[in-house]
Amino acid sequence: MILPPIRCLLRRKRFAAVLSGLVGLLLLMPSEATAQGFSIYEQGACTMGRAGATVADPCEDGSGIYFNPAGLTGRPGLTLSAGATAVLVGGDFKSDRTGETWDLQNDPIFVPHLYANYGLDDQLSIALGAYVPYGLGTEWPTGDFPGRFLGYDNSLEAIYVQPTLAYRITDRISIGAGPILAISTVELNQQLDLSTVEAAEGTTFGQLGIPLQTSFADANLEGHGLGFGGNIGIQVKATDWLDVGARFMTPITVDYDGTGSFSQVETGIELPPDNPLGAPAGFPLDAIIASQFAPDSTLDAQDISTEITLPMQIVAGVKVQATPQLQVLLDYQFTGWSSFDVIPLDFENDELDSEQIEDYENTNAVRLGVEYELNESLRLRAGYLFNEAAAPEATVTPLLPEADRNHLTAGLGWRIVPNVEVNVAYQYINQNDRRGRVRDAPEGEEPTAALNSGLYTFTGHLIGTTLTLDL
């Protein structure tokens, strides 16, 4: 017998590591995101049809609040737009070892946008917009999916509410800006691995033989938070056929407060005779673990808090009026994902405080869009964009199994009557297959690509609709 009879399960210090991973991943967020990292760029069907190439001359639906506040000028009167983008994604993880495949099980989700722009005259506009530039979710099967310990049902929403002021300085130059209130919620559902938990001081259940990836608890973590930032843009009409634009959205740090709650998952393990835990033969291990879920025990519900920095965006682009009917737009986007490097985790019990290393990398994207005015009431659009992955090769997980992506878009705008326009768009996302992992690094070690044990695939189909009223 190497250990005294069970007396010290789930030491808090060890459990801190489990929870830190859990909450860290809660904030990491999901793969249903449609651009780099967990960003969503589809905040208006008109812009979506152009593959997001729009900063030099935003669509006239008020979406310039996000895409370039300077582009809101020159439209006297009130413009109201409302819409949503349906996101349908598919993907899977294929294990190197067995060739077994687990499919993403995401239901379609709808990402809304709402814009109001009031032009006092040709020079000055005031506007208010609400959009969701970061977020979405992933849902994997429970059961034997090996990534369930990193997260099997996760979601994040970051709604930006932005009042905006735009002003035309000269006939050719406009500027615009607005403060942003970010309202964010996150949720992570994850199972906990008994093999990583201490059975006694300095000894994990795994060291006693409990296999890796033995589920013993379901953890649900939810958090809510606010953050503040801003969005500023400039638009220059260089010539009659060339517009140039740029915008800068500040990074926004959101402070989250929330609760972690836990429920027991039966391991079904009956201990053999002479087991090192000192329990009698046939004794159910679950009976030993159950006490940890009692009030005031380690796995009782507790407050958690953390923060995440939603990265800055810098976009610059041009619009070329190629023919009277055809315009071509090209945008370059830089996203400062390197701010998403470490997530500090602050628990109600200070002993559990820890950090989660993410080491995201800044990303580049190129967007090319064309728009053709078929007649006074109908515009056709198409586009292509490429974006790099923000997650480094060591952080490709079930929560965000992203890779470089190529997108194709198509859309049309139909002005039904002079003051009512409907825009629709479709976007196809083809993500490069990418190797990734389904488990975390051993305690005290940083994750590396050596943990990657399979292949993630991902595709997406987006359908956007925006209704615009000019009043």
Place this chain on the structure above:
Amino acid sequence: MDSLSLPRLRWIAPVLLCAAVLVAGCDDEELLPPETEAPLFERYAALGNSITAGFQSGGISASTQQESYAALLAASMDTEFNQPLLNDPGCPPPIVDALTGERAANVDCALRTTPLPPVIHNVAVPGAQVIDLLTNLDSNSSANTLTTFILGGRTQLEAAADVQPTFATVWIGNNDVLGAALSGNTDLITAAGDFETRYRQAMDSLATPDLEGALLIGVANPTLIPHLSPGAAYAQAQPTIQALLDGSDTGGQFVVADNCAAGGATSLVPYGYGFGTLLAQAQNGLSVQLDCLNDPPVLTPEETATVVGAVQQFNAIIQAEAQERGWAYLDPNPVLQEQQDQVPVFPDLENQPAIFGPFFSLDGVHPNGAAHVLVANAAVDAINAQYGTDLPPIATTQ
């Protein structure tokens, strides 16, 4: 708006063409691991008892585990093979002095090494009998501390299922007769009917659709191991044994009864009895006598015949099971018998590192690393013959 010239459009077509190419994306087969040359061995699981687990010299540690024939076979297959490695000095630490029983360290059991592998391919547990493939909790089960350390509360079959094996080796049943041989109590032999029922049930469970082949290894004849020495050899060595005691202040008398040299000449005396129980008593000043006809631990010729008969019966069951399923079968006893001339009939007390010869570890029961190579090569031959594969032999210098 000024007139617009078509040349502005010239760059659009190439860009869109490039985009169309790029959007095809990267579904790179190179991202997948290389396929195993022989898909039969893509995922290998080894089931068994102490020999398969890598138990040597009365102990087991990472170094002995890595000498197991199963590990050598996996290397020949060029397939992944994770073992439930136990930290040094072991669990328990192997014996380093066969005469004193001194172990590599004075601890009961070291822990499993970390980080844990995603799955373990060697699920064999020392002490396991056939029934232990199926359950840890039956009253006839031999589950022990190592059952938890290796399997974590699962059975061998449950742990093997995690591997989703395409190939398996099973060397189980040795402990269904070994206990009888080491104690002289043939009542400990598993009844043939129970053996057959349990073995078949275990193989039914192992034979999942994933499993493309297997090698079943028969029961080793325990009467061939150097742990058992003829009574006559004790009679001949009595002066040597007594000399060990005479050098001690507390040494008593070690007497070998005449029946060991005469009527009990073919009785087999377990080392654990002769050099364990009796010698220890003599070292404490007692006068002890080895009686080759009446001492219960001694294996009489009749009992030896019963043990050998059980081995033959069990092996017939195992061979039939392999044939019925189209699996390979290996009888280990010819392999051991080929080396029988190198197995000392009596412990070589002057050659402590090889007291039981060049193929057995310091407990005289379990094969050492050299013997594992012999077994692995015999397994390679059996598999190649059954499946037409081309597994390379293991170098004997390993």
